[in-house]
Amino acid sequence: MWTRGNNLKQLAPHRTSRGTRRQELSRMGKLQKQICRFILDHFDQNYAKDLGETWITAREVLTSPLSWRYGILLNKFNFAYELETRLQSDGFHPLFQGTPLPSLPGSLKCYIRKAPGRFPAQKHHFGRLKQYYLLNAASLLPVYALEARDGDTILDMCAAPGGKSVALLQIASPAHLHCNEYDNLRYRWLKQTLDSFIPPHVMDSVTTTDLDGRKIGHLQPEMFDKVLVDAPCSNDRSWLFSSDPQQAALRIAERKDLPVVQIQLLSSAIEALRPGGSLVYSTCTLSRAENCDVIAELLSTFNSILPVDLSEIASAVSREFSFAAGVRWTEYFMLDMAVKMV
Ligand SMILES: C[S@@+](CC[C@H](N)C(=O)[O-])C[C@H]1O[C@@H](n2cnc3c(N)ncnc32)[C@H](O)[C@@H]1O
Numbered sequence: 001m002w003t004r005g006n007n008l009k010q011l012a013p014h015r016t017s018r019g020t021r022r023q024e025l026s027r028m029g030k031l032q033k034q035i036c037r038f039i040l041d042h043f044d045q046n047y048a049k050d051l052g053e054t055w056i057t058a059r060e061v062l063t064s065p066l067s068w069r070y071g072i073l074l075n076k077f078n079f080a081y082e083l084e085t086r087l088q089s090d091g092f093h094p095l096f097q098g099t100p101l102p103s104l105p106g107s108l109k110c111y112i113r114k115a116p117g118r119f120p121a122q123k124h125h126f127g128r129l130k131q132y133y134l135l136n137a138a139s140l141l142p143v144y145a146l147e148a149r150d151g152d153t154i155l156d157m158c159a160a161p162g163g164k165s166v167a168l169l170q171i172a173s174p175a176h177l178h179c180n181e182y183d184n185l186r187y188r189w190l191k192q193t194l195d196s197f198i199p200p201h202v203m204d205s206v207t208t209t210d211l212d213g214r215k216i217g218h219l220q221p222e223m224f225d226k227v228l229v230d231a232p233c234s235n236d237r238s239w240l241f242s243s244d245p246q247q248a249a250l251r252i253a254e255r256k257d258l259p260v261v262q263i264q265l266l267s268s269a270i271e272a273l274r275p276g277g278s279l280v281y282s283t284c285t286l287s288r289a290e291n292c293d294v295i296a297e298l299l300s301t302f303n304s305i306l307p308v309d310l311s312e313i314a315s316a317v318s319r320e321f322s323f324a325a326g327v328r329w330t331e332y333f334m335l336d337m338a339v340k341m342v
Contacts (some may be wrong), residue, residue, distance in 0.1 A: 001133075006059070010219075015294055017050050020050075029176065033242070034241050034269075035063060035240055035241060036240060036241065036242040036243075036245065036248045038248050038249065038252070039242060039248050039251075040063070043059070043062075043236065043240070043286075044059075046287070047059070047287075050286065050287070051286060052145070054199075054324045055286075058324075062236060062237060062240060063240070065241075066116045067116065068116075068118075068136070068237075069112050069113075069136075069137055070112070070118055070119065070134055070136060070137070071095055071110045071111065071112050071135050071140065072087060072092065072111045072112070072119050072132045072133075072134060073108075073109070073110045073133040073134075073135055073140070073166070073170070074109040074110070074111070074132050075129060075130060075131055075132060075133065075197050076108075076170050077129055077169075077198060077199050077202065078128075078129035078130065078131050079131070080131045082222060083131055084111075087111045090113070090114045091114065091115060092112060093111065093112065093113065095110040095111065095112050095320065096110075096135050096316070096317060096320065097319075099317060099319060104144070104236075106139075107168045107171065107295045108171050109170075110135075110137060110140060112137050116312075118134070119132075119134060121134055122190060124195075124196050129196065129197060130196045130197055130297075133166050133167075133193075133197060135163045135167075137320070138162060138280075138321060139164065139167075139230075139284075141226070141282075141317065141321070142164065142230060142280045143164050143167045143168055143171065144313060145280045145313060146168070146228055146278065146280045147226070147278070148168050148169075148171050148172040148174060148225050148226055149225075150170060150173045150174070151173075151174070151175050151177055152174045153174065153176045153178075153224050153225050153226075153274075154174045154177045154178070154224060154225065154226045154227070154228070155178045155180065155216065155226070155227045155228070155272055156168065156177065156178070156180065156230070156268070157213040157216060157227060157228065157230075157265060157268075157269055157272075158180070158182070158213055158229060158230050158231055158232060158265070158327060159179040159180055159181045159190050159230075160181035160183065160186035160187060160189050160190035160193075160195055161186065161190055161193050161206075162179065162189070162190045162193030164195060164228060164230055165177065165190070165193070165194065165206075166194070166197045166198070169197075169198055170207075172203075174205060175205060176206075176207070177205060177206045178206075178207050178208075178220075178224070179194065179206060179207070179208045180209045180210070180211055180213055180216060181208075181210060182211065182212050182213060184210060187210040191208055192205065194208065213229070213265045214261075214264045214265055214267075214268045215268065216268050216269075216272050217268030217269060217270065217271025217272040218268070219269065220272050221271050221272065221275065222271075222272070222274045222275065223272055224272050224273055224274060225273075225274060225277045226278055226280075227269040227272055227277070227279045227280075228279075228280050229254070229262075229265050229266055229269045229279065229280070229281045230282045230283065231261075231262045231265055231266075231282070231283055232258065232261060232262075233258060233262070233283035233284060233285040233287070233290050234251065234255050234258060234285045234287055234290065235284050235285060236284065236286055236287075237284065239251055255287075256289075256334055257298075258287075258289075258290055259289050259290055259294050260289060262294045263294055263297055263298060265298065266279070266294065266298050267301070267302075269297070270298075276302075278308070279305075281294070281295065
């Protein structure tokens with residue numbers, strides 16, 4: 001079995017024009033007010049220790065929502081050529097354009113652009129598939145790392161709201177995709193996402209459950225070729241913009257418990273993997289305790305798993321994503337929010 005960690009750090013674009021810089025600073029001023037000081041102080045204390053110099057750049061990205069880049073993942077099941085043409089004429093370009101990504105399937109199309117700003121989301125209409133899914137471009141990397149193939153049996157253990165499940169189905173036609181989500185409300189959201197993007201004949205090979213992922217390994221041992229654990233974590237970006245100080249304080253107090261849950265989810269995922277299968281673990285936090293420490297703990301507990309070298313993928317995507325210096329390729333860190341545009 002392989003264990004695949006994947007974390008990527010991405011940086012903000014540089015701006016040169018003075019006017020643009022002034023406008024940005026003014027808009028930034030407004031956005032800065034929404035930053036939760038308590039959380040930022042906590043990050044400053046912890047991440048400066050964990051990441052050293054890298055925290056300075058990561059902090060700049062994290063606190064600058066205007067530099068975040070959103071991807072537009074086109075839905076191959078309701079493909080709209082006119083939308084693709086419109087995106088191109090609006091300055092969008094395909095993510096990973098011209099990059100020698102190993103096994104990058106042409107069926108997965110995600111557009112991004114340099115200019116900040118969000119593309120409007122599409123509303124859900126019963127019986128009509130959506131044409132695109134908005135997501136942080138970096139969140140596609142765990143999906144690439146999974147290397148889903150036609151005919152695979154795949155478990156997406158923590159699946160809501162469903163972005164990675166939708167992306168997986170753009171890449172491959174699995175024999176069976178099992179999408180699981182423990183939280184009841186989010187489980188409904190996951191089902192709605194699948195209804196909105198995936199046609200009924202493809203849904204025939206998809207099942208959804210609302211189980212505690214920690215139990216799946218025991219319930220379905222050695223069932224899956226591939227398992228994705230996109231784990232519950234301290235989601236740095238959303239935590240930083242917490243509007244409720246009490247909730248922020250609670251999150252910080254409970255933060256130390258997350259690695260335990262993550263290790264339990266991964267242990268269950270390993271049990272659910274068939275021998276020779278592969279597992280991708282992804283988070284959207286910079287926390288060392290939730291990333292490399294979790295992987296190190298797992299590697300020391302299970303001698304049947306091996307880390308996989310992801311440097312080929314990392315170097316193929318290095319035009320659009322930057323990686324923290326000194327990070328081992330089996331455990332590179334993902335800040336699930338922005339794309340470095342060059
Ligand atoms: C980072 S989010 C997943 C995002 C999703 N993969 C996507 O791409 O749209 C993590 C999810 O794990 C769920 N979760 C938390 N504890 C869980 C558990 N014990 N078992 C399964 N899912 C869990 C959370 O409710 C949350 O929806």
